[in-house]
Amino acid sequence: MNIGDLTYAFSSQKSPIQKITSNFLTQKEIQLFIKRDDLIHAEISGNKWRKLKYNLIEAKKTNQSTLLTFGGAFSNHISAVAAAGAEFGFRTIGIIRGEQVLPLNPTLSFAKKCGMDLHFINRTLYRNKNKPDYQNRLKNQFGDFFLLPEGGTNCLALEGCSEIIQEVKNKHIDTDYYCVSCGTGGTISGIISGLNGEKKVLGFSALKGDFLTTEVFKLLNECVGKEFSNWEILTEYHFGGYAKWTPELINFINQLYEETTIPFDPIYTGKMLFGIYDLIRKDFFEKGSSLMVIHTGGLQGIQGFNNRFGNLIKT
Numbered sequence: 001m002n003i004g005d006l007t008y009a010f011s012s013q014k015s016p017i018q019k020i021t022s023n024f025l026t027q028k029e030i031q032l033f034i035k036r037d038d039l040i041h042a043e044i045s046g047n048k049w050r051k052l053k054y055n056l057i058e059a060k061k062t063n064q065s066t067l068l069t070f071g072g073a074f075s076n077h078i079s080a081v082a083a084a085g086a087e088f089g090f091r092t093i094g095i096i097r098g099e100q101v102l103p104l105n106p107t108l109s110f111a112k113k114c115g116m117d118l119h120f121i122n123r124t125l126y127r128n129k130n131k132p133d134y135q136n137r138l139k140n141q142f143g144d145f146f147l148l149p150e151g152g153t154n155c156l157a158l159e160g161c162s163e164i165i166q167e168v169k170n171k172h173i174d175t176d177y178y179c180v181s182c183g184t185g186g187t188i189s190g191i192i193s194g195l196n197g198e199k200k201v202l203g204f205s206a207l208k209g210d211f212l213t214t215e216v217f218k219l220l221n222e223c224v225g226k227e228f229s230n231w232e233i234l235t236e237y238h239f240g241g242y243a244k245w246t247p248e249l250i251n252f253i254n255q256l257y258e259e260t261t262i263p264f265d266p267i268y269t270g271k272m273l274f275g276i277y278d279l280i281r282k283d284f285f286e287k288g289s290s291l292m293v294i295h296t297g298g299l300q301g302i303q304g305f306n307n308r309f310g311n312l313i314k315t
């Protein structure tokens, strides 16, 4: 695919905004909107589409035909890169953390079906993924490639995510808060940059710990060269850590699905929505507040989850 077609493919997709109504929200006087980035593309889902946009355009511009990236065995990013490679004509290499387990889980068998070369490395080696020495070794092994960092987060990714804001503005929906789930912090940084100091942004960390605040500061400094104070990372809604879960979380996701017919995944968006409803219950938001919740996708993860734990999440 040439660069014009690629740019068009990425620019023609806008995601719908949906308003959620319920007695609970009416009673709390909260307006809740969801930007359905999960609907952008069936396989290059949500924020991964946004983060890939300018990276893939850059790869085409610089005549790179191979994408190499990193991820865990259930990674939404790995899945999206594999699908993007198949759709837009890139060879893809996935460096996967941990030993290969056969049969491959749904994420990795999908990636393989898309043509991704999968290489498994142990966790110690995986920690070197950002080191130039290790990346040079990879170049010797695989030839030249365009490197996408783990989770797809870099300055080009922030640029893609910042476009969420213009899309919302074009629809003339003006909310007080933006809510988004966070892993590496790339998506929230793009949103903060797009808002340029307006509104308030809440990031719901899917991981334990408070490293994300530093990370987002770093990304904004490096990519935008500015400091903003209208954002906050909430670290109370990870349910024990990345990919950890409780029956309460699963019940909540299933209930919300019945109520809204919107699916949420148990790793990222389900935890964020749990957090949002908890905060509303506790009157964290002033009465009359309006929220724009970004549905970052990740629904491919539900199949892997249901495969491992029994079909707990309704689809």
Ligand SMILES: *Cc1c(COP(=O)(O)O)cnc(C)c1O
Residues within 6 Å of the ligand: 046, 047, 048, 076, 077, 151, 153, 181, 182, 183, 184, 185, 186, 187, 188, 265, 268, 269, 296, 297, 298, 299
């Ligand atoms: C990857 C992912 C995130 C995390 O995005 P970051 O930019 O790494 O913070 C959030 N939600 C979903 C569904 C994801 O797949």
